Amino acid sequence: MANIEKLTEIASQVRRDIVRMVGAAGSGHPGGSVGSADIMTALFFEVMKQDPRTWTRSAKGQDAFILSAGHLAPVYYSVLARAGYFPKEELGTLRKFGSRMQGHPSTEAGLPGIFQPSGSLGQGLSAAAGIALGKKLDGTSERAYVLCGDGESEEGQIWEAAMFAVHHKLGNLVAMTDWNGQQIDGPTTTITAIEALDAKWTAFGWNVIIADGHDFTSILSAFDQAKTNIATERPTMILFKTEMGHGIDFMAGTHKWHGKAPKPEEVEAALAQLKETLGDY
Amino acid sequence: MKKYIDTGKIDTRSGFGAGLLEAGKQDSRVLALTADLKGSLKMDAFAKEFPERFIQCGIAEANMVGVAAGLALTGKIPFCGSFAEFVSGRVYDQIRQEVGYGHTNVKLASSHAGVTLGEDGATHQTMEDVALMRAIPGMVVINPCDYNQTKNATIAAAKYEGPVYLRFGRPSWPNFTGADEPFEIGKAYVMNEGTDVTVVASGHMVWESLQAAEALEAEGISAEVINLATIKPLDEATLTASAAKTRCVVVAEEHNSAGGIGELVAGVLAASCPVPMEFINGRDRWGQSGTPKELLAAYGLDAAHIAEAVRKAVGRK
Numbered sequence: 366m367a368n369i370e371k372l373t374e375i376a377s378q379v380r381r382d383i384v385r386m387v388g389a390a391g392s393g394h395p396g397g398s399v400g401s402a403d404i405m406t407a408l409f410f411e412v413m414k415q416d417p418r419t420w421t422r423s424a425k426g427q428d429a430f431i432l433s434a435g436h437l438a439p440v441y442y443s444v445l446a447r448a449g450y451f452p453k454e455e456l457g458t459l460r461k462f463g464s465r466m467q468g469h470p471s472t473e474a475g476l477p478g479i480f481q482p483s484g485s486l487g488q489g490l491s492a493a494a495g496i497a498l499g500k501k502l503d504g505t506s507e508r509a510y511v512l513c514g515d516g517e518s519e520e521g522q523i524w525e526a527a528m529f530a531v532h533h534k535l536g537n538l539v540a541m542t543d544w545n546g547q548q549i550d551g552p553t554t555t556i557t558a559i560e561a562l563d564a565k566w567t568a569f570g571w572n573v574i575i576a577d578g579h580d581f582t583s584i585l586s587a588f589d590q591a592k593t594n595i596a597t598e599r600p601t602m603i604l605f606k607t608e609m610g611h612g613i614d615f616m617a618g619t620h621k622w623h624g625k626a627p628k629p630e631e632v633e634a635a636l637a638q639l640k641e642t643l644g645d646y
Numbered sequence: 647m648k649k650y651i652d653t654g655k656i657d658t659r660s661g662f663g664a665g666l667l668e669a670g671k672q673d674s675r676v677l678a679l680t681a682d683l684k685g686s687l688k689m690d691a692f693a694k695e696f697p698e699r700f701i702q703c704g705i706a707e708a709n710m711v712g713v714a715a716g717l718a719l720t721g722k723i724p725f726c727g728s729f730a731e732f733v734s735g736r737v738y739d740q741i742r743q744e745v746g747y748g749h750t751n752v753k754l755a756s757s758h759a760g761v762t763l764g765e766d767g768a769t770h771q772t773m774e775d776v777a778l779m780r781a782i783p784g785m786v787v788i789n790p791c792d793y794n795q796t797k798n799a800t801i802a803a804a805k806y807e808g809p810v811y812l813r814f815g816r817p818s819w820p821n822f823t824g825a826d827e828p829f830e831i832g833k834a835y836v837m838n839e840g841t842d843v844t845v846v847a848s849g850h851m852v853w854e855s856l857q858a859a860e861a862l863e864a865e866g867i868s869a870e871v872i873n874l875a876t877i878k879p880l881d882e883a884t885l886t887a888s889a890a891k892t893r894c895v896v897v898a899e900e901h902n903s904a905g906g907i908g909e910l911v912a913g914v915l916a917a918s919c920p921v922p923m924e925f926i927n928g929r930d931r932w933g934q935s936g937t938p939k940e941l942l943a944a945y946g947l948d949a950a951h952i953a954e955a956v957r958k959a960v961g962r963k
Contacts (some may be wrong), residue, residue, distance in 0.1 A: 375711050382945060393777065422719055423720060423721055424719065424720065425720075425721075437741070454735070468911040471747070472748050472749065473746070481716075481719070481744065481750075482721060482744075482747045483743070484743070485739050485742075485743045488708075488712050488743060488744055489712075490712075491709045491710075491711070491712020491715075491740075491744075492712045492716040492719075492744060493716060494709075494712070494716060495715055495721055495724075496716040496717070496720055497716070497719075498701070498716070499719070499720025500720060502720075502722070503720065508674050520836040521708070522706075523708055525706035525708055525920075526709045526713075529703060529704065529706065529709050531699070571929065576943045610918065
């Protein structure tokens with residue numbers, strides 16, 4: 366229980382960070398970042414084997430994480446800072462000239478914690494599969510984690526990677542989908558036939574877990590199951606049911622906040638709904 | 647002029663296969679990935695020797711490039727092999743983000759480049775790949791001239807830390823460089839010295855240029871032939887010194903005019919040593935089915951056309 370209280374506090378602060386960062390930048394993607402804040406908080410503060418002090422891109426001795434849906438950069442940067450990869454004060458530089466926090470994750474900029482650049486969608490699952498395969502070839506048991514979007518899964522490369530990971534028995538690959546049912550142009554059901562994700566991933570031969578992406582008990586239980594799945598020699602997809610903009614009433618459940626920055630008064634309205642638990646940056 | 651002897655025709659892709667096997671023996675981090683073209687890429691020997699280091703990706707080149715980037719992060723040296731079009735144009739964005747921007751240690755092994763692919767026709771005869779790969783910051787682009795050089799360039803690519811695009815071909819082709827000449831990335835090789843004209847060529851066009859130089863010698867024209875085996879980074883000093891000596895230049899490539907080495911060399915010499923130049927390339931046309939010999943003649947990519955371009959360039963001095 367203590368863990369869940371701690372995670373809840375961190376997630377509230379992460380949501381505050383996201384709103385303040387994107388608000389100050391004047392552009393960015395707050396909706397999906399806020400919606401995946403609970404998953405990302407659990408991953409970085411409870412699930413992954415990682416150590417910011419010894420982190421390198423090679424992920425030697427540690428788990429690796431790829432943010433395939435690169436536009437969720439604000440939540441990624443916030444959890445990295447809060448986990449100690451770099452000082453939280455740097456969060457205020459998001460999207461500014463010369464910042465290590467580029468609009469989409471960049472390794473060129475040298476921000477600790479970033480394994481691969483992302484932003485052009487559909488590519489992160491392949492990179493994570495490569496890391497998982499490399500670790501398997503080395504005979505180590507660390508894992509590769511990757512977060513994809515449901516809209517992103519319209520990219521064909523996702524399904525190329527899905528077949529590859531099963532064929533090469535990558536039980537150490539844990540993929541997550543931020544299944545919020547929204548994308549830039551509207552609800553996913555109005556765009557193309559991406560739904561029935563559970564049936565699709567099951568048919569591709571993956572271990573499939575459906576979890577509530579805003580309930581830490583459900584989130585942690587899903588990750589526990591994914592970890593034991595390494596013995597099945599099949600990769601695991603956790604389909605996290607989430608709500609875009611969850612936790613901020615006027616942002617919740619709509620695609621309209623996919624890629625729009627809140628105005629100063631909207632930032633204030635959002636912050637009034639989110640407890641400051643760890644101190645703002 | 648220095649004479650080069652064809653020691654026996656063999657495809658440059660077999661040079662890649664031999665180089666890959668050798669690189670694999672030298673370094674256990676070397677991996678071979680392919681998208682269902684193991685045989686075409688001559689990876690069979692590597693796969694037999696190191697079955698656990700051969701990664702079959704299926705007909706899914708985009709995923710192959712991403713997987714290679716991930717493998718590279720864990721310290722592996724992955725070679726992604728496919729036909730030139732499918733490991734450049736088809737996956738340009740994956741290469742750009744995962745290999746280029748991510749600066750991962752991935753080697754793109756690009757076979758069947760150019761019209762000499764032959765009978766398969768224009769869908770497979772990429773003449774645009776050098777332009778695409780040159781445009782990516784930090785990408786090394788290599789187009790060796792024969793079997794031996796492709797083998798040695800493959801070994802050099804494995805030792806180099808960073809992204810490499812290695813271009814080679816399908817047809818049986820004269821093998822004329824030294825078997826054990828270490829390949830130096832970034833060096834333009836002066837194949838034979840001359841005084842009247844510089845012929846800069848890459849890949850299969852190097853042999854054609856040497857043949858042209860022999861024919862021209864009989865006419866009293868002394869041609870210096872430079873093998874631009876590394877297209878990027880460019881050996882500007884060698885090119886400029888040669889142009890300053892001969893005062894005219896012909897550039898020959900099995901690639902389209904846009905973004906090829908003709909524009910590249912012209913861009914350098916315009917700043918460092920402007921001289922009359924002539925260009926041998928695909929001239930913005932699609933390829934078609936035929937034998938390599940027929941196609942080289944039809945597209946103006948053979949020794950006879952190079953010799954004619956030389957006469958024109960010399961006449962403009």
